[in-house]
Amino acid sequence: MITRLFLQTHRKPILSDEDAAALEAACARTQEFAAKRIIVREQMPLTQCTLLLNGFIERFKDTAEGRRQILAIHVPGDFVDLHSYPLKRLEHSVAALTPVTIATFPHPEIRALTERSAALTELLWRSTLVDAAINREWIVSVGARSAAARLAHLFCEMFMRLERIGMTRELEFDFPVTQIDLADATGLTAVHANRMLRQLREQGLVEFRQGLVKILNWDALRDFAGFDPGYLFSIDRSVLAVRLPVTVQGRTQTGAGAGPCGTIGSFTATSRACAIGALRQVRAEHGRD
Amino acid sequence: MITRLFLQTHRKPILSDEDAAALEAACARTQEFAAKRIIVREQMPLTQCTLLLNGFIERFKDTAEGRRQILAIHVPGDFVDLHSYPLKRLEHSVAALTPVTIATFPHPEIRALTERSAALTELLWRSTLVDAAINREWIVSVGARSAAARLAHLFCEMFMRLERIGMTRELEFDFPVTQIDLADATGLTAVHANRMLRQLREQGLVEFRQGLVKILNWDALRDFAGFDPGYLFSIDRSVLAVRLPVTVQGRTQTGAGAGPCGTIGSFTATSRACAIGALRQVRAEHGRD
DNA sequence: CGTTTCATTGATCAGCGTCAATCGCTGTGG
DNA sequence: CCACAGCGATTGACGCTGATCAATGAAACG
Known part of the structure; x- marks a missing residue:
């Protein structure tokens, strides 16, 4: 089929x-x-x-x-x-x-x-x-992530997308691309991608070797990458939420409730400092960073 | 309406x-x-x-x-x-x-x-x-453009999109955003965006002042940004091609013809060096760079 | 087996971020 | 009317992230 x-x-x-x-x-x-x-x-x-x-x-x-x-x-x-x-x-x-x-x-x-x-x-x-x-x-x-976080994020994304179609084994999966490909995908040079891959490996987050990705510590990797699978619009977000507690959710709490359908917002998009503060707090509560 | x-x-x-x-x-x-x-x-x-x-x-x-x-x-x-x-x-x-x-x-x-x-x-x-x-x-x-080129590209894009709806005057248009917004759009800091805006102005390419964009030299700006309007899927590409001779088109000539419908390619995506060489050549022919 | 591609590492340096200060403008309240 | 706060624009000094240049080894390939 x-x-x-x-x-x-x-x-x-x-x-x-x-x-x-x-x-x-x-x-x-x-x-x-x-x-x-x-x-x-x-x-x-x-x-x-x-x-x-x-x-x-x-x-x-x-x-x-x-x-x-x-x-x-x-x-x-x-x-x-x-x-x-x-x-x-x-x-x-x-x-x-x-x-x-x-x-x-x-x-x-x-x-x-x-x-x-x-x-x-x-x-x-x-x-x-x-x-x-x-x-x-x-x-x-x-646009907004460090070199190492970009690679980490890509690995998170590929893991979730491959898992959806049964192409992962536990915490590892085949990803038969070159470091040059990873660099071209993340806007880095191959040299720097190589160095960042080594760093991710030495930090015990994820290992990439000849087309095989081994996730060494999923929670740490996800946090390091700032990965929130919501954008993949996978079938069951609640299941994912349990498995992958969503860090960044806290953002939407910056300010009181919005209109019933969510389209009528009542807050400005300003005050970065405030939002950042709130975020740091959320992250702290989760014992990260 | x-x-x-x-x-x-x-x-x-x-x-x-x-x-x-x-x-x-x-x-x-x-x-x-x-x-x-x-x-x-x-x-x-x-x-x-x-x-x-x-x-x-x-x-x-x-x-x-x-x-x-x-x-x-x-x-x-x-x-x-x-x-x-x-x-x-x-x-x-x-x-x-x-x-x-x-x-x-x-x-x-x-x-x-x-x-x-x-x-x-x-x-x-x-x-x-x-x-x-x-x-x-x-x-x-x-991912792939310098700070100044990102800003230049954004101005090119906004110009074309606003022109389509009659919101430009000759080579200028209102773009009532802050430098912070420009920075957030291009993945830069506001400080660096400010410096790059100054550079673009001093290079005689484009001027951004309090929500007003003045394009000083469209051809130079377009070339500096590497702007090719094809991605906007505007109505009449041929018209645009006349007005804005497409630099990067030459790329597709790297190698001989493809299948009839374009889906059956017959060339590999490798040999960056070759492609880059061809590009440089094309650019040279057009007297740029 | 030569040739090419990929991975890896070192050395150097520039582009861009960070920190900090100033200035002008606008809105606001006394 | 003025004082003041807040935001945006601007500029300088400094440092880090990541690019560039270069060389080597290993593996894949024709």
Whole structure:
């Protein structure tokens, strides 16, 4: 079943059996690519979407200065370029990080799906938005986290996403990328990424060696990275909350209650100092830092 | 007409008059907020979406260390949190940068729209994906551009987005944000942002003074920022190409042609050196750098 | 087996953050 | 009308994080 992992990752909204079957049937064919092969080149007109079945895929842009910025790393079950359906072209390239197997869904087939079922459309739409939420978390990573925390955060994210599809073993998982890839994803140089990986290892947080990630201390790693899985929009946030007590939640307590639906806020976004103070307090209460 | 600027920004797919009217009618009410007011707080369950009619809005996250990362800046005509419809909650907060007027669209109304028209759904979907493309360009900014180039790039982006909705005058436009906001958007400190703004001014590229941006030399600014408007998915790329000759286009020429539909690439993503060399060459041909 | 890629480490240095002080503007209350 | 507080802009001094340059070894590959 081609769409199994996709549906396992994105469970809402719940599809009828017919819709699920229609989605499955929309696949035109499967295909394999060697590692490092470019699958989609930026700005080319596209007529199909790519569902990743096996292996790892990167989306990236190269800058004029010769730096590569990886924008996303995809795992099996991810609809790598579903956004090409409404957009018709991509503003970035897509390449295989490892040997991969993909399934392709022609745009006309997807159009037929959207005309057939609003629920199915919403599921597809939603999956592209979870992707976007991950994009935004990466903005936070490169914009506001230290080098070591960026790497730690990436490991946390990959762990949760791979666990969702059964690709972890206890606290370790295969992550067959190079240190150069890690550097390109986190906005660092390979040299510095290497040093930070050593630091993470020596701090007893996480170990990365030849494509294998071993999480040595999940709680410490999560705190160090400032990782809050909320942005992954996984199925059951309450379960995650138990397993991963959310540090940063305290933020929303800065000030009294908001309107009933949360859209009518009643507080300003100012007073950084105040918010920071509150945060430090929350962190202190949890005995961290 | 509430949706005028939105439809002006997002012209594809083209809507029927009925669909456009239905969209217009889905608005429940308009509302005003003072500057710095939080409009949507992260993680709160949402039941409506926000269309910005007037003013500027930011989407942001605060980190545990007290840093604020701005994830997006919205201009009139932007559906600020349309992604809350499929996602039901947001992983970030939304606040007014200036006094704003917004229109709210209840989720049930949007659901009705999606059940009514696949074309309308695609337009809405597409607009959330253009947003995501901007998110990704911001990853490139904070991850791979120098401090000054990040600011320059932001000014280029805002200029193009504001021009689309008629909010520029020749080469200047109102951008009523503080230097702190600019710093939070670009992953810099306010102090350093200030210095870089001075540098950009002294280099004769762009001037930012009390909420007014004056572009002193568009070509030089665009080149300095490495700005390629393709990621904005504006209406007519060819027009933009004439007006703003696309430097970075040359990249896709690195290697011979790809498959007919662009999905079957035939080159590897390796050999950075080669690609960089080719880029330098392209840039040299254009007499830059 | 040569060639290339990746990992690793050292030395050096620059870009950007941090700390601190000043100045101007605005709003506010006495 | 003035004193004062708060915020934003600006500038200087200093230091750290992370980039750059360089070299080596090991492993993968054709």
